[in-house]
Amino acid sequence: MNKKNNADKKNRFLSALHDFYNRITRRSKAFINRFKDGSTPTKISHIIMGYGNLARKQIIKGLMFLTLEIAFLLIMIFSPEINSTPFGGKAIINFFTLGTEEGNIFTPTDNSMLMLLFGILTFGIMAMFYAAYIANIKSSYKADLDIRKGGHATTFKEDIASLLDERFHVAMLTPAIIGIVTFTLLPTIFMICIAFTNFDSLHPAGQVLFDWVGLKNFTDIFSGQGEISVRFLPVLGWTLLWAFFATFTNYIGGILLALLINKKGVKYKKFWRTIFIITIALPQFISLLTMRKLLSEYGPINTFLINSGFIDSPIEFLANANNAWVARFTIITINIWIGIPFTMLMTSGILMNIPKDLYEAAQIDGATKRKAFFHITVPYILFITTPYLITSFIGNITNFNVIYLLTGGAPTVSGYIAGETDLLVTWLYKLTIDQSDYNIGSVVGILTFIITATATLLTYRRSKSYKEEDAFQ
Amino acid sequence: MKKAFLLIALAFSFMIAAVGCGSNSPLTIWVGSESVDFYTNKMVEYVENYNATHEKEFPYEVDVKAVDTGTAASTFLDDPDAGADIFTVAHDNLGKLIAGSSSIAPITNTALLAQIEADNPQTFLNVIKGTVDGNEYTFGVPYIAQSLILYYNKAYITPEQVQTWEGIWEAARASGKQALSLTGTDGFNNSFLLLATEYDNHYTSLELYKDGIQENCFATGDDTIAKLKWGQRFFTDEFGAKAPTESGWEVELADEISLSVIGGAWHFSAASAALGEDLGIAPLPTFTLTEDDAYGQAVAGTVYKSGTFADTKMFVIKKNSDKADYLQDILLFLSSKEVQEESFIAAQNLPAYKNASTEFEAFQEDTLAAKLATAQVEMFEWGIPQPFGYNSKFNTYYYSKGAPDLILDILENKDGEFSTDQAIYDQMLIVESLWKTGLRPE
Numbered sequence: 001m002n003k004k005n006n007a008d009k010k011n012r013f014l015s016a017l018h019d020f021y022n023r024i025t026r027r028s029k030a031f032i033n034r035f036k037d038g039s040t041p042t043k044i045s046h047i048i049m050g051y052g053n054l055a056r057k058q059i060i061k062g063l064m065f066l067t068l069e070i071a072f073l074l075i076m077i078f079s080p081e082i083n084s085t086p087f088g089g090k091a092i093i094n095f096f097t098l099g100t101e102e103g104n105i106f107t108p109t110d111n112s113m114l115m116l117l118f119g120i121l122t123f124g125i126m127a128m129f130y131a132a133y134i135a136n137i138k139s140s141y142k143a144d145l146d147i148r149k150g151g152h153a154t155t156f157k158e159d160i161a162s163l164l165d166e167r168f169h170v171a172m173l174t175p176a177i178i179g180i181v182t183f184t185l186l187p188t189i190f191m192i193c194i195a196f197t198n199f200d201s202l203h204p205a206g207q208v209l210f211d212w213v214g215l216k217n218f219t220d221i222f223s224g225q226g227e228i229s230v231r232f233l234p235v236l237g238w239t240l241l242w243a244f245f246a247t248f249t250n251y252i253g254g255i256l257l258a259l260l261i262n263k264k265g266v267k268y269k270k271f272w273r274t275i276f277i278i279t280i281a282l283p284q285f286i287s288l289l290t291m292r293k294l295l296s297e298y299g300p301i302n303t304f305l306i307n308s309g310f311i312d313s314p315i316e317f318l319a320n321a322n323n324a325w326v327a328r329f330t331i332i333t334i335n336i337w338i339g340i341p342f343t344m345l346m347t348s349g350i351l352m353n354i355p356k357d358l359y360e361a362a363q364i365d366g367a368t369k370r371k372a373f374f375h376i377t378v379p380y381i382l383f384i385t386t387p388y389l390i391t392s393f394i395g396n397i398t399n400f401n402v403i404y405l406l407t408g409g410a411p412t413v414s415g416y417i418a419g420e421t422d423l424l425v426t427w428l429y430k431l432t433i434d435q436s437d438y439n440i441g442s443v444v445g446i447l448t449f450i451i452t453a454t455a456t457l458l459t460y461r462r463s464k465s466y467k468e469e470d471a472f473q
Numbered sequence: 474m475k476k477a478f479l480l481i482a483l484a485f486s487f488m489i490a491a492v493g494c495g496s497n498s499p500l501t502i503w504v505g506s507e508s509v510d511f512y513t514n515k516m517v518e519y520v521e522n523y524n525a526t527h528e529k530e531f532p533y534e535v536d537v538k539a540v541d542t543g544t545a546a547s548t549f550l551d552d553p554d555a556g557a558d559i560f561t562v563a564h565d566n567l568g569k570l571i572a573g574s575s576s577i578a579p580i581t582n583t584a585l586l587a588q589i590e591a592d593n594p595q596t597f598l599n600v601i602k603g604t605v606d607g608n609e610y611t612f613g614v615p616y617i618a619q620s621l622i623l624y625y626n627k628a629y630i631t632p633e634q635v636q637t638w639e640g641i642w643e644a645a646r647a648s649g650k651q652a653l654s655l656t657g658t659d660g661f662n663n664s665f666l667l668l669a670t671e672y673d674n675h676y677t678s679l680e681l682y683k684d685g686i687q688e689n690c691f692a693t694g695d696d697t698i699a700k701l702k703w704g705q706r707f708f709t710d711e712f713g714a715k716a717p718t719e720s721g722w723e724v725e726l727a728d729e730i731s732l733s734v735i736g737g738a739w740h741f742s743a744a745s746a747a748l749g750e751d752l753g754i755a756p757l758p759t760f761t762l763t764e765d766d767a768y769g770q771a772v773a774g775t776v777y778k779s780g781t782f783a784d785t786k787m788f789v790i791k792k793n794s795d796k797a798d799y800l801q802d803i804l805l806f807l808s809s810k811e812v813q814e815e816s817f818i819a820a821q822n823l824p825a826y827k828n829a830s831t832e833f834e835a836f837q838e839d840t841l842a843a844k845l846a847t848a849q850v851e852m853f854e855w856g857i858p859q860p861f862g863y864n865s866k867f868n869t870y871y872y873s874k875g876a877p878d879l880i881l882d883i884l885e886n887k888d889g890e891f892s893t894d895q896a897i898y899d900q901m902l903i904v905e906s907l908w909k910t911g912l913r914p915e
Contacts, residue, residue: 083554084793103574105605108793111552201569201869206553208573225912296719298730318719414882415875415903415913435873436550 031134034141042140049133052140056153065136072129085114088122095119098197099209113205116197117190124186128178195442201435217443228440231418231427236451239423242332242403243396249336251389254343255381261344262351273348276341284338288405291334292318319410324420331406331421338402343385350384351377386463393459394452398425424448499534500796501557502803505786506539511819512807513537519806533796542566542786549576549791558794559803564600564613564785567862571603571612578792579610582801585808589614592810594827597785600858613787614808615825616816620852621665621781622845624744625733626726627753635753638707638760638779641733646712651731653707653714654722656740660877661782661859665735665757666704667697667880668780670855672759677780681871681908685863690908692901695769700777701883701897703766708884716885723747738823741845754844756851757781768894783856785825817842823849869911876907 035046041055050065079090086094096119099110143153154162163171195217203210223229261272279287294301297314305311321327354377362372400423403409409422409430417435418427424444432441504512520531538557540548546566549556553576562570570577580586590598593615601613625635629648634640638652645652655662670677678694707713715731725731727747735757736744745752757779767773788808790800806812813824814833821842823829830836830850836843861867870876883891883900891897906914 083552105575105579105608105610106792107574108553109574111554113552202572202865204550204569204572204576204865207550207570207576292719296721296724298718298720298724298728314718316718320716320718412878413875414878414887415907417873417875435869436547 031137034137037144038137038141039144042137042144045137045140049136052136052143053153056140056143056147058139058143058153058156058159060156061139061159065132065139068129068132072125075125082118083111083114084108085111085118087118091115091118091122095122098211102209109207110209111206112197112203112210113199116193120186120190120193124181128181191442191445194438195446197439199439200437204436213439217439220440221443227417227431228443231413231416232444232447234413235418235422235424235427236447238328238421239397240451242328242399242423243393245332246335246339246396246399246402247389247393249332250339250343251385251392253336253340254345255347257340257344258347258351259377262348273345276344279338279341280345284401285405287338288334288402291337292406295330319407321411324411327407327411327421331402334406335402346385346388347381350381354380383464387460390456390459390463394456397423397452397455398448399423400425400429404429424451497533499536500799500803501559502535502537503540503545503557503560504537505541505561508816508820508822509537509539511816515807515812515815516803519803522806531799533799546570553792556791558791558796559788559800560791561616561786561788562613563859564597564615564787565859565861565868567601567603567612568867569865570789571605572865575603575605575612576792577612577789578794578797579605579612580614580790580801580804582805585614585801585805586611588805588808592808592826593785594853596783596853596858597825600785600860600862601787603862613785613789614804615785615787616808616813617786617822618784618825618849618853619737619739619786619823620783620849620856621662621735621737621757622848622852623733623755623757624726624736624740624748625753625755626729626748626751628751629729629732630753632753635733635755636758638758641758642707642710642713645732648732649712650729651712651715651725652733654725654731654734655714655717656722656734656736657717658877658881660872660880662735663877663880663884664782665779666700666884667692668782668855668857669700669760669777670780671696672776672778675855681857682860682863682867685860687864687866688909690905692905692908693898696771696775696777697901698894698897699762699766699768699771699775701880701901702768702894703760703762703777704884705886705891705897706763706765707760709886714884716881738821738845738849741821741841745841752841754841754848756848757855778855781852781856782859783853784858787825817846821845866911870908874907874911876904879904879907 035043038045039052041052044055045052045065048066049069050062050067053059053062053065055062075088077089079086079088081087085091094110094115097115098112099115101108101110103109146153196212196214197210198213198216199205199210202208217228220226220228221232257276260266261269266272293299295317296302297316297320302311302314306314316322316326317330318327321330358376359372362376367375403421403423403426407419407421409419409426411420413419417430422430425448428441428444428448431437431444502512502516516535516537520535523531540557540560542562545556545560546562546569549560550569556576580589589601589611593601597615597618601615602609602611604610623635625641629650630641630644634644642652667679668677677696678691679697680689680691683689704714708716715725718725722731722734722736723743723746726734726744734740734744759776759778762771762773762775762777764773788804790797790804794800808825810824810826810829810832813822813826813829814835816822817824817829817833818835823846824833826832830847836846836850859868861871879900881887883897886892891900903913906912
């Protein structure tokens, strides 16, 4: 069985590789073909963007392409400076060197951080320019084909009309793609790049140059010395444990609560739902800070326990707990109180929408209520909520608020930044915001991404929600 | 055609306006939020004086903003071009700010340098200078001083008792309270023990980056071990000191769970709100070694005065500011002793000026603000400035590599592991290594 799976995987990989190769070849051939087959204006468009359109009196479109090319060339040649750091052509060189000028008390040092950022942005602009360049050739070649077929080169109005009609998806997706590239992809690449540098508190940007260090920051994890090496596995272990318990306690608790409230015979259903929904209505950080105060050493709960004679001295539930497991248990318990209403609300909706005829059919077939519950209700809820369960698990791996507001990662581990309740994400915050160790922070960020992405892919692709997408419809 | 021309003309005029605005950006000054109004008014006064004496308009608008010292320093460390023309930082940030080629400019105005030399105590003069490319420069202009003092509950602690920790401890035991709350467990708040010096001769063997040299750290002297042994008794006693709790020191003080707190001027408002008329302010007390605390050369009966970091906040100027020609003259005015005295009256900022306690009239009044000031001034005699400005690593090694937690473990005798002298000594060897290298000894 395993051998078969491995062979399948290998075949899929080879097939994907083959597809990729075919796509590249197809596009290269198309590019060459357009050049060979295109008219003279189309050929010139390979050098002067927009020429083909201008030659066919597609003035606005042609000017747009031409302006883009001129602007791109100006940026690449003259490399305008922002905050004394060049952008454009010089930024490409700076991306590799990360600065060479060390400066002195009266002259500035090259800002390695801006150089890295501008280098990546320039690569992004180059990629977008390449897309515009190909579009310019395609546009001119299309005009060629239209004329050859006895038609005419489309006017600007016709292009706009087309964009709003049969090419509406292009009009809609282009701004979104530009937005994703600019605000998501490029910052992510920037973050990944930092993991391969020595940009830390000893190399402040603009004062001391930093440089590429290859995989050193990753290999440091296995060096046995220093924060990242000693604390990575304990923090990762607690992160996964927390994510598991935080997800499943809320999930199971929420379902049980919903079943209880929706049970026949329970009165004032709307009232009970409202009571629990109030927890959602309150901003989460207020709930968390309130719980922290309630559980503090001289807070109401400890005062009540002492006054009632149950304990002699205050119990330290959170950051000052003598035993880390007390703090962890308290955090998970508080999280149940905050998280259950969400699952309860969602499951209530699902329960109310289970087709009644399923139960009627089961009843006719002689199924008991218990059987109906385990063979209709539970699978139905699981089917609908599996994607929620996965996103909830991933969300809990990166659940910054609960940990940071309740314990700040404490109890502390003597001599280290990462405390006993720190998750990867709160540790990352401390490493970057408090310590300015951006390189190590990036490594932690990348590893967190790998863990969450792997967990998502593995669990979702194995779930019924994915495999039997059309079921229950 | 006319429309096209009109559009082009409009676009050009917009671009010219945008470029014009960009080149005449305001001169920006960042100060603490408590002082924004004061320094805004002072800058209005400065501009009026400038206009009158130079018979021309001051060329820039001035924008005074509230940005605390920590944020200002970190903003500059992230991007030196992003900060204000003048901003304020605690002196111990100097090392980070002048690392490499420095993000701040040295003071070169001779009048300002002369004023700095004349008006400030030597301890401050030592920590506002730094070496870049092998040359020493003055980078900061001190204008505020601060040290730790004691806020206490006058209803329980008498003026005699507040002189010694033993007196406060006794008052706590008598009333079933705890003697002391801490506002934090970091290396700043534990300085009252670590930096304590012999009352008779100011002696301590403790060395913390002495002379600005990384290797010059020593935390395993007999007196340091003895002070920590005393501290362990104090922190593990039912009526002694307590580490910070989730409830917060304000609650502990207000609910009379503890009778005193070590804090800075920035804790004054909260302490005042917690204790109201019962608020007392005093310099940090002394403590005396007993037979239980004695270690090596540190014998029973030795009296120690609690120590403190005695710090200064200082104005610094952005390197490569396009308004550099005007900045140092502004600082000459803002750091003058007259403005410092006004700042004390308006915003309770303790002046850095060395003769403030004798020359400033406001110090002689019978007010809490004056008591706060005089207690801090007295503590200056028993404190040292945070010696971290010499090198960007020092601050990180002292505060962020875990040494404060290790010291707290000793004080609280965590898991009973520090009941022996040897265990305390061994732990302090680790602390010493962290201070020197940022790493535990191999």
